[in-house]
Amino acid sequence: MTTIGGKKREKIDRLAELAARDEERGVSLWQDAFRRLRRNPAAIIGAVILTIFVLVALIGPFLVPYGPTDTMGIREGLIKPGVIPGSSSEHWFGYDHQGRDVFSRMIVGARQTLLVGVVATLIGLAVGVLIGGVAGAAAGLGGRWGRWVDSTLMRFIDMLLALPSLLLAVSIAALLGPSLTTVMIAVGMVSVPVFARLLRGSMIAQSNSDYVLAATSLGVRKSKIAVAHVLPNSLAPVIVQATLTLATAIIEAAALSFLGLGNPDSATPEWGVMLADAQQYLGIRPELAIYPAVAIIITALGFTLLGESMREALDPKLRK
Amino acid sequence: MALLDVEDLSVTFARRGQRTVRAVDGVSFSVNAGEVVGLVGESGCGKSVTSLAIMGLLPKQPGLQVSGKAVFDGTDLLQIDDRSRRDIRGRDVAMIFQDPLSSLNPVVPIGLQVTEVLTRHRGMRGEAAAKEAAQLLDRVGIPDPKRRLKEYPHQLSGGMRQRALIAMAVACQPRLLIADEPTTALDVTIQAQILELLKDLVQDSGTALVMITHDLGVVAGMCDTINVLYGGRVVETARRRPLFRQPRHPYTVGLLGSVPRLDAGRGERLNPIPGSVRDLLPWPDGCAFAPRCDRRVDACIGEPPELVLTHDGRSYRCVNPAPLPGLTPGDEVRTAVPGPATPGSVPAQAVPDEPPAVPGLAAAPSEEETP
Numbered sequence: 001m002t003t004i005g006g007k008k009r010e011k012i013d014r015l016a017e018l019a020a021r022d023e024e025r026g027v028s029l030w031q032d033a034f035r036r037l038r039r040n041p042a043a044i045i046g047a048v049i050l051t052i053f054v055l056v057a058l059i060g061p062f063l064v065p066y067g068p069t070d071t072m073g074i075r076e077g078l079i080k081p082g083v084i085p086g087s088s089s090e091h092w093f094g095y096d097h098q099g100r101d102v103f104s105r106m107i108v109g110a111r112q113t114l115l116v117g118v119v120a121t122l123i124g125l126a127v128g129v130l131i132g133g134v135a136g137a138a139a140g141l142g143g144r145w146g147r148w149v150d151s152t153l154m155r156f157i158d159m160l161l162a163l164p165s166l167l168l169a170v171s172i173a174a175l176l177g178p179s180l181t182t183v184m185i186a187v188g189m190v191s192v193p194v195f196a197r198l199l200r201g202s203m204i205a206q207s208n209s210d211y212v213l214a215a216t217s218l219g220v221r222k223s224k225i226a227v228a229h230v231l232p233n234s235l236a237p238v239i240v241q242a243t244l245t246l247a248t249a250i251i252e253a254a255a256l257s258f259l260g261l262g263n264p265d266s267a268t269p270e271w272g273v274m275l276a277d278a279q280q281y282l283g284i285r286p287e288l289a290i291y292p293a294v295a296i297i298i299t300a301l302g303f304t305l306l307g308e309s310m311r312e313a314l315d316p317k318l319r320k
Numbered sequence: 321m322a323l324l325d326v327e328d329l330s331v332t333f334a335r336r337g338q339r340t341v342r343a344v345d346g347v348s349f350s351v352n353a354g355e356v357v358g359l360v361g362e363s364g365c366g367k368s369v370t371s372l373a374i375m376g377l378l379p380k381q382p383g384l385q386v387s388g389k390a391v392f393d394g395t396d397l398l399q400i401d402d403r404s405r406r407d408i409r410g411r412d413v414a415m416i417f418q419d420p421l422s423s424l425n426p427v428v429p430i431g432l433q434v435t436e437v438l439t440r441h442r443g444m445r446g447e448a449a450a451k452e453a454a455q456l457l458d459r460v461g462i463p464d465p466k467r468r469l470k471e472y473p474h475q476l477s478g479g480m481r482q483r484a485l486i487a488m489a490v491a492c493q494p495r496l497l498i499a500d501e502p503t504t505a506l507d508v509t510i511q512a513q514i515l516e517l518l519k520d521l522v523q524d525s526g527t528a529l530v531m532i533t534h535d536l537g538v539v540a541g542m543c544d545t546i547n548v549l550y551g552g553r554v555v556e557t558a559r560r561r562p563l564f565r566q567p568r569h570p571y572t573v574g575l576l577g578s579v580p581r582l583d584a585g586r587g588e589r590l591n592p593i594p595g596s597v598r599d600l601l602p603w604p605d606g607c608a609f610a611p612r613c614d615r616r617v618d619a620c621i622g623e624p625p626e627l628v629l630t631h632d633g634r635s636y637r638c639v640n641p642a643p644l645p646g647l648t649p650g651d652e653v654r655t656a657v658p659g660p661a662t663p664g665s666v667p668a669q670a671v672p673d674e675p676p677a678v679p680g681l682a683a684a685p686s687e688e689e690t691p
Contacts, residue, residue, distance in 0.1 A: 032474075143380060210422035217375055217417075218437045218488060219410030228436070232427045 033313040040312065046305030053299050057114040060107040066091075066100075068108040069267045073099020084285045093291055096274070097281050105269035106291055112263075112270040113299065116183055116253040121245050123188025128195025129238065131157060136200035136234065137226035140207025154200070161193040169252055173261040180263045187252045191245045198241055202234035209233075236314040243307030247300035254296050271296050322350035323528050324374075324496055327389040329398075330552075331366075331373050334383035343369040345552035345603055346388070351496065354526040356519075358543035360533060360575070366552040367532045371498045373398070375415055376405050392496065411441040414489035418501040420481035424473035430457075430484050431469030437491045456487040460517060479510035483517065490521055497522070498530045503538065515541060536579055540564060548572050551600045551608030554627075558634035568634070568641040570615045607638070615640045 037043045066072065073079045073095040087094045093102035135153040138146035160168065172186040206212065207230055215225050256262050257272025271292040278288035331344040344366040351357045359367045372378045374390045374397055390397040392413060397405070417423040425433060434453040438444040444452055450469065457465035460483040473481055482502060489497060499518065503511040519542060522529045531543055539546055539560070546563050548556040548571060556569040567573045574593035595612040606621040607613070613620065619639045629635045 210417060210419060211425040213377060214415075214417055214423040214485065214488075215425070215433075215436070217377055217409055217415040218491075219406045219408070219440055220436055221406065221440070224436070224440075228432075229425045229428065233425065 033310070036313040037309055040309045042305045043309030043313070046302045046307075046309060049298060049302030050306060053110060053302060054114065056107055057110040060110060064101075064104040064107050066104045068100065068105045068269045070101070071099045072101070075099065082284060084281060084288075086285065086287070094285065094287070096288060097277060102274075102288065102291060105274060106271070106295060109269035109271045109274060109292070110295070112180075112268065113250055113253070113272075113296075116180065116187070116270075117246050117250040119184045120187035120249040120253060121191065121242055123184060124191030124245060124249075125195055125238070125242050127188070128192045129199055131192070132196035132199030132238075133203065133231060135196065136203025136207075137230065139200065140204045140230065141212075141222045141226055150200070153196075157193045157196045160189070161197075165190040166252065166255060169256060170259065170261065173256055178261045178264050183253050183256045183262050186256060186261075187249045190252065191249065194241060194245065195238055199234055199238050202237055203230050206230045206233045237311070240307055240311040240314060243303055243310060247303035247307070250296060250300055250303075254292075323353045323355075323393060324351040324530075325389070325391040326350065326370075326374065327391070329370060329373060329388035329390060330386070331369050331378065332385045334385065336383075343552055344373065347547075347549070347552070347554055349547045349554060349557065351528045351530055353495065353528050354522070355545065356522060356529045356531060356543045358531045358533065358539045358546040359549055360536070360539055360546055361549035362534060362575075365549040367534075367549055368500055370549075371415065371500050371530065371532055375409065375413065375498065376402075377415075407441075410437055410489075410494070411492045412494050413496045413498065414492070414494040416482075416485055416489050416497065416499040416502045419505045420478060420485050421473060421505070423485055424481055426473055429470050429472055430476070434469070434484070434488050434491065437488050441492045452491075453487075456491055457484065460484070460487045460490075460521075461513075462487070477510075478506050479513060482506060482510075482514050486514075486517065486521070490525070490527070493525055494527060496528045496530070498532070500532045501534070502531075503535070504533075511538075518542070536575060548575070551603065553603060553608070553637065555609065555638070556634070556636040558636075562632065562634055566642075566644050568630075568636040568644075569609075569638045570613045570640075570642060571609045572636075573642045574612075615642065 078085050079095065079099045084097060085095050091101050096102050131153050135150045139150035169186040169190045172189055173182045176182040212225055212229060215229055254272030254275060257270055258276040262272055263270060274292040275289055281288055327348050329344055329347045332340055332342045334340040347370055359370060361367050373386050378384060386398055431453055434456060435449040438449045438452055453469055454465040457468055462468050462480055462483050503514050506514060515538060533539060543560055545559055547554045548569060550571050556572050567576055577591045578593055580590055593612055599611045600608040601610055603624045607625050610616050610620040617640045625637050625639045627635050627637050
């Protein structure tokens with residue numbers, strides 16, 4: 001099989017070795033992006049926030065000082081009309097209107113919040129990638145028929161996009177009846193158009209690239225090109241968007257809970273529900289609203305910081 | 321019979337509200353098995369569109385019209401259905417592109433991209449495919465092929481990427497290889513290596529090669545037969561040696577004359593062809609090159625010049641071709657273009673009826689052309 005003359009081969013080998021020397025470190029695209037991510041302070045801050053958040057959500061409920069549904073304040077007669085005791089050394093964040101320990105409820109609520117955010121984003125991602133992927137592949141690689149498939153799917157996406165996101169979520173939640181699953185589905189559906197459009201656009205752009213032409217010129221089938229070549233190249237912006245969507249999903253889930261469309265069992269602590277409950281007592285204990293609000297903001301900020309940094313790290317224009 | 325016979329190939333792009341562009345206008349040429357044929361011309365003369373049309377890779381859009389014939393081994397590549405075209409691509413006819421970085425998928429390791437072709441056309445899978453892929457990389461001169469298979473395109477140098485692409489193209493030992501400016505994106509030292517590699521592959525396997533380039537140095541070093549394109553038509557066809565010794569079409573003369581020379585004096589100016597490709601006359605109105613031509617005569621305008629076949633097997637499309645040096649030395653003084661401008665400065669008494677160069681041999685022109 002070896003067909004090049006010995007001497008020439010040696011020469012070529014030597015030259016190639018020289019050319020390859022400074023590229024010794026074997027890194028993939030993702031490793032490369034990760035390296036750049038680590039150098040970005042915003043990414044570090046985001047990652048630290050999220051790590052703490054996830055740790056709290058996972059192991060926090062086992063470490064809380066009081067039961068989150070224990071109405072000890074009422075039992076001990078501390079809660080009277082117009083009086084809610086503030087923070088103390090035993091109860092760091094004080095009591096809520098039903099005499100429950102707010103600190104414990106905050107920590108246990110993190111788990112619900114994370115669960116809703118992640119599941120909602122996954123639902124949106126799955127549906128969006130499916131629709132956007134089919135539309136993108138059809139528009140980019142299919143012929144006349146492909147364009148028809150693409151425009152049909154995209155008109156459906158446009159319909160979803162035409163409604164304000166919160167209104168859409170409220171309608172879906174109202175349609176399915178208030179429950180945690182409803183919140184997840186509603187918030188997920190709201191993010192579907194973003195994922196679908198993003199992936200479709202990315203795939204169409206990639207379909208015009210030289211490597212698709214090269215693969216076509218080697219006789220590779222269209223379906224294989226779509227799945228093995230175009231899709232992996234188009235996913236980066238979608239993954240970044242998923243991180244950013246986690247932030248909005250948490251906010252939207254809180255908003256739905258705030259509107260009373262969340263978990264009907266209000267005893268289960270959830271930041272949005274806590275925020276909704278606190279609004280009646282803003283005159284007495286405004287900090288009851290501030291704790292969950294700040295927690296939601298910080299978590300959303302963590303996801304946003306990490307997402308934006310990932311967008312930068314994965315940007316092919318910045319890649320050498 | 322030739323391996324590939326392109327006959328009267330025309331490609332037009334029509335867009336509503338825009339001028340119809342005739343990118344390729346009746347191009348004919350043929351490629352014999354084992355032969356290296358060059359398509360030469362400036363940017364925009366239709367070289368790449370010709371190759372894409374032959375491969376059926378032109379973007380399917382309304383307004384695209386391809387006519388003529390491209391007969392490969394008895395089948396007209398322009399007439400077959402998509403399925404058989406996909407079968408032929410990569411197996412019988414393969415193509416190498418200009419930019420090796422963008423022609424490789426950035427997020428897929430090299431190995432997968434090579435085995436993909438093997439799986440598609442030779443039904444190889446798993447271990448066998450990986451082994452064959454390593455052998456292919458080895459064959460095109462990539463050291464440590466086993467490791468390279470797992471690497472991504474951005475980890476390879478430009479030359480290695482082009483080698484990997486060549487490996488993919490020759491994976492099924494195609495009978496025809498089309499190289500569309502394979503060395504344009506590489507630096508000069510790597511260019512030479514890649515050209516050597518292509519030459520070796522072609523000589524060893526008897527693959528025919530269509531070399532598309534604007535680089536006359538590449539042509540001089542590799543091609544057996546050369547077709548010079550201008551404005552979508554072939555304006556001159558000749559074997560390599562006669563073309564460099566005695567270019568007949570003024571455009572070829574201008575192309576050769578515009579190659580910078582190392583032995584030129586310091587103050588000497590470069591010799592570009594005046595004007596640009598955009599200044600062309602539509603062929604029906606005369607010779608497309610006439611607006612830029614310094615041998616223009618009245619007969620150039622009015623109707624397109626016919627293809628003139630000369631007794632030594634070459635042809636040109638010109639009513640007032642450059643004179644053969646040695647026969648009419650006086651003409652050399654009269655023309656502003658420095659006659660046969662091969663940098664090695666061809667002796668004036670060159671024999672006009674020199675037999676065509678033996679393919680693959682004759683290193684002389686390449687030394688003359690690449691200073």
